[in-house]
Amino acid sequence: MTGRMVTRRAFWAVLAALSLVLAACGGGGGTTTTTAAATQTTGAQGQTTTTAAPAETTTTTADVAADYPARPITWIVSFDPGGGSDIEARRIQDRLQEILGTRIQIEYRSGGGGAVGWSEFVKRPADGYTVAGLVIPHIVIQPLALEDPGYQTEDIRAAAWTVAAPGALIVANDSPFQTLEDFVNAAKENPKGITVGGVATFSGSDLTLAQFASQAGIEVTYVPVTGGAAPLISDLLGGHIDAAFLASSHSVRNSDRVRTLAIAGDRRLESLPDVPTFSEFGYDVTIAFAWGVGMPAGTPEPIVEKFGNAVIQAMRDTGADQAVIEEGLDPVLLGPDEAQAYVDQQVEIYTELLPILQALHGES
Amino acid sequence: MEALLDGLLGSLQPHLIFTLVLSSFVGAIVGALPGLTATMAVALLVPFTFALSPTTGLVAIVGLMQGALYGDSVPACLINTPGTPSAIATTFDGFPLTQQGKGQFALIASGVSSAGGALVGGLALLFVSPPLAEFSLKFGPPEFFWIGIFGLTMIASLSTGSMFKGLAGGALGMLVSTIGIAPAGAVTRFTFGNPGLQAGVNVVVALVGLFAVPQALKMVEEIRGKVQIAEYEEHRGVLREVLERVVLRPLVLLRSTLIGVFVGILPAAGGPIASLVSYNEAIRWSKNPEEFGKGSVDGVIAAESANNSAATASLIPLLTLGIPGSPPAAIALGALLIHGLRPGQDLFEFSGDIVYTFMWSAVWAGFVILVFSVMVSKYLTRVAVLPVHYLAPAVMLLSIIGSFAIRNNVLDVAMMIIIGLVGYVLDKLGFKAGPIVLGLILGPIVEAAFVTSLALADAQGSYLQVFFLRPITMVLIVLTLLSAAWPWIGKRIARRTGISIEALDDEG
């Protein structure tokens, strides 16, 4: 396998070199489209430009996508196997391979709440052969809040968002809080006395709680739990914390043991028809978690489009767009045209929110 | 009851037995390679679980998990390098046994106890899942904090030689564990400007560095004096010997598996802690604690049975509460969800056939492991007979491959090499790997639980209430004090009963 690939790459390299010479002799005429990929280098390991870029210089924009993909695509998952990011990749992997006609290799680069994987990812060549699973709000908040996240949100071009889940305020079944009003009243009576758990500090749950608390005029204690949703739900069910802020998929998954007081966003979820939204109470709570896929910024647009559209098609073909509703997820199916706008919108939201949280934690 | 029996019959279908055998075999190979963990073995299977029926997928996950947790004891016993973090405690006695030419004995002992662990874990899963899961919920952050502190008292029994050095090593391990993003605040610690260090030092990378590299270098030191780790000796009836030992003194196995089950159901703990705690308890309750660390079979039995039962037990909160108790369990959760199955009471009511079949397979996994260990141990033991000029470079090569493969990261290779060389120097100066690794594993648990408990204490307005006065924390504090004071108490008892306990005779 590998041997054949090397041979094929060698062939393209020679061809590209030849055509470059020809192009140079011809005085730069013709249809040469120099792409950003040609100048992309990867810093850390001293690797230089890949062979795909010179090959593109001889073709028109449309042809760039016509040849793509010519070899297997690496899909970086910035979390451990079995996590949400992994599941969203695996859900469509098979069908996506069929549509694109190439193998998709999943590569795990976990750590730092995804930051490690994404910092590695943005250094890869922007040729469409490295893609990464993206998670909102992580890719927006980390560059905003971390001193040295290793990547910037602009380094990533989102190709598609497949599913989303609004944030949900969850309590255990035996909790005295039946409704959001109960919760708010209790918090008013006992400032800082109510504990709300979330995953890590300066995370989506942390920010949203700050947003909600400031609007409701309440003070609650945020409890950062490390290790993801599992220990968080366990602490909630054990009564160690009073409530938790999590993606709505968790309220559906654990629906026999937890009660969801409210979800973010402006409409109710099909899977949780009885759960009101924060906006029904007059609060503007915006958090949504979303899973998608993207490429390093600078990847030729036709390639981003082809891949992004294939991802959306794979979601439809496999019926995943219907199946995820059962799981408490919202099949947003944002293709390449809308995907980047969604990120920009999120950046705006969190840039506004961050000062609230920083004031709360008392640091700059 | 009917579902239970249906599950029993269901689990005996040929294609499921075949799946179990095959996945255990693959798991054992993956587990035996240092750097490849049970989680990775299970992750490999993820694409298939989407296509397979849920039952087959889940059975394969159990097989891979249990196989890997047997496989990891093979390098632990033979070359003093744990195949996965769960086999750390196995090295303490498994390798000395190999050095004494009893490698096969060690391997079969770990096979039998892995099987025992899988069996007890499976039975716990079958019969007491709901109450156990409810009980596990009573453990919140303050309880985890004390479990971590309790674990740290193990430094006392892991410090061979000097207690000062043991404590310093444990603290160094914990200090290294703080590299990366802090559990509270968007603060990165000790990354020295390298974003790649944000994720911290991977435990597997540290493990390979601390065990494998010093071991290979120690082989090289003595190369002219000794050409092999051990002479090969033909043994017969090893299985009978091991079984007799286990059956005549069932307490070690029973205690260890129960510890494994208990630690396994706690979401933040897991195999490494289960086996270390159970190893420590085996020393404490043994009549011959001085034998531990020098080739005690009980040490191998305690470590290996606990990690297998912990692996199965990590499925208990998954199936009953929807809370995965370990990374492989998280993958099992994914496999359930993808088929539209929601864990919890509904799962038992509406999909009892799947659940009980799966649970019975967890029981059978023990038997599969037993058969494997008996079949292959004789051949595997020969690794110890390989000349050192092959073995030492091979151990180093495996360390490099393992540390790269864990995250495909060149930085991990660099860290493994640095940790390995520093670990070797420390080893030469009397700081053993045991306490350092203990610190590395417990550090994050203690710190995260501490930070979370602080937030709880802020809300309640009382540090005393949160840290000391909760019922379970009080029990854990008493246990911790007993454990810390045990060297002195043990000496007293020893003096009275007239048994000498050299291992506890320490200046610290």
Add this chain to the structure above:
Amino acid sequence: MDDRRMIRLNTDLLGGLFIGLFGAVGLVGSWGGRFNAWIFPRVNSIVILAMALALIVRGVVRREVEDVMPRENATRLVLPMMAGLVAYYFLFTRLGFVLTTTLLFGGAMFMLSTRRTWQRAVVVFGVAAVVAGFFYVVFGEVFYVPWPTGTWLEALGLGR
């Protein structure tokens, strides 16, 4: 064993000094800052420093020396092995997995052999090449491990 053939060290004194270094780095690095983010490393640094101090005092008072390792092997074999390990890291991305492994794995096996003949060299480097190829293919294809192919190959336009 003959005294001169072994390296003998005051492990308490040296160990205290060595591990004290880590404690010092930890303490300096964790000084100040947000309480709940830095308290844990700070406490551990202090424990290390306290233990280091105790070891140094004991080392100075007792002046005990211990056999650490055979002198001859230490310089002739252990140090080159350590250097080889470091070299592996630097060659790994440049020469690629297969070539680096063949060179250094084979070199280590050759160096440690009792008889260093050219026949032996052929055997060990052959073994090293086969092992390297085996792991390259098996891990690359089964576990999808993206081994570095080497920057020299990429410079020729052949790598990935």
